[in-house]
Amino acid sequence: MRLGIIGTNFITDKLLEAAAHLEEVQTAAVYSRTQEKADEFAGKHGISLTYTDLEAFAASDEIDAVYIASPNALHYSQAVLCMRNGKHVLCEKPLASNYREAAEMFRIAEEEGVVLLEAIKSLFMPGFEEIRENLHKIGKVRRYVGNYCKFSSRYEAYRKGEVLNAFKRELSNGALMDLGVYGIYPMVTLFGTPSSTRATGVLLETGVDGEGTAFFQYDDMEGVVSFSKIHNSYAPSEIQGEEGSIVIPDISTPEGMTIRYRDGSVEELPGTLSKPSMYGELKAFTNMVQEGNLSESSAAAPEHSLETACLMEEVRKQIGVVFPADA
Template sequence: MIRFGIIGTNWITEKFIDAASKIEDFQLAAVYSRTKEKAKEFAEKFGASTTFTNLEEMAGSDEIDAVYIASPNSFHSLQAILFLQNKKHVICEKPICSNQKELSAMIQAAEENQVLLMEAVKSTFMPGFKAVQDHLHKIGDVRRYFASYCQYSSRYDAYKEGTILNAFDPKFSNGSLMDIGIYCIYPLVALFGKPQEIKASGLLLDSGIDGQGSILLKYEDKDAVIMYSKISDSFLPSEIQGEKGSMIIDRISAPEKAEIRYRSGEVETLVNETIENSMYYEAKEFIELIQNGEVESRVNTFANSMIVMEIMDEVRKQVGVVFPADQQ
């Protein structure tokens, strides 16, 4: 049984708990919140026995083995390092932190303390993505990767009315790239590694974060085109184009179905059974890694997370998005 602590009492945390609860060896043991009332309310709702309002006490507690961090992005690094230094395993919501410097410190803490650190990008653990990997060879030499994730934010209306919520506040290391652009970038890196060149453009909002953006990435034998937005919707699927055919992916953020359209006109549908709560797969991976004594995922590796962060740092530099975390 792996006893979990939770940081962040929001909808994504609730979804993670729901997914992880389907795994026999998951136990929710403790909840952290800044207020006793919120911690108690959340703990009672999900059956946790212990609450904390002090992170140092929680990190030093013998009542947890691991922690799921779903606080604002700007808090991820310091919180993760605190728990890693206390020999607790850490699964941290995407993006894992604000920049490369923070990620380097997190990886160092994990390696020094021989505990597991994993970025919670769910898509790369899903059966749909595994199907993409397993059948990619069928489309021949890959020449282009196209990914689109554009979703009008429910918080954008408040922003336009003058209320800047966390999603549009640079002090929390937020914005469309960090929030949803990463879902386009991570699969690219998992499939093809580090690009040689990056060209980016985006729309800066008055708050200093990006409302939307586009990225062109060049590899030796292929290119990649990425579009993301929190201020408009898109209903386009994503696509990997090869010389023998193209692979169409329904949703790059949570791939459930893909099909290959061959140049001959033949269509091959790739369907893998997917559990309704797609966060199940990342939770299962994390728990199994702990049980097997592993200190790094072989899917969401440190190298992949670092390449993704390097890409996002460069994109932000070109677009002009600067976080307070970059100055520290």
């Protein structure tokens, strides 16, 4: 599979670390808005083809599939362009700015007969599979807690008056989109669609959320997801059942987990990574492309991506975050 790259930031470096462990993946091309950045990235990773014209990149016969790691607001248009040119797409989370865009992306993928997969790394890690396989041990689940609060280095710049991409409303950014998705997506995958949603948060001057908390009601349990880019939290995430709880130190990278039973006993769920953190999602995507399986994944199935997009849009609405893409 000849892979083209859109986006030359640190997350793309991590994907290419994973690609080095997959013989069936060849990184063939990179797109950047400037030739200087394209050349720099290509030189660092030994990529032969560079593009500054996105349409030429999407139309290239040298590319079979594309990894998109551009700002959130660009995911939709770039993915659609690539899929209309017959390219499979692995798109960074969040898949799109809103539910409407996400639904249209999957519709076009089906129409063009290509794979579209949302790249949420945590769901493709060994630790998430361990959670799923051991969930029955804690009895009836009564509460899911997804907590991801991390002070952003870009917020330090924001406090000094410099607004970087992470806090730009026009790029469909903010704490929910960047970090909250890590709490909401696994909840949807494990427990399905909640019956109601309530959310609160702190709006910054740019119109994006700096932090927030969302409450999700199910018939017999509840979900609580906290997210922030303006302060840290050192509390773990948890799945709380009647017979015990699964404690997850880092919801974005499920490793080193434990089951703590009511009787005081503890069971380790190491979820140890033996390969780079993005290996699982790239391997799943590659398998889908090679096997012609356009709509199924063991973790990030289309219906999970769409439900997550729907919930995140409702959370934004209640907090008061409106993107230009929503118009």
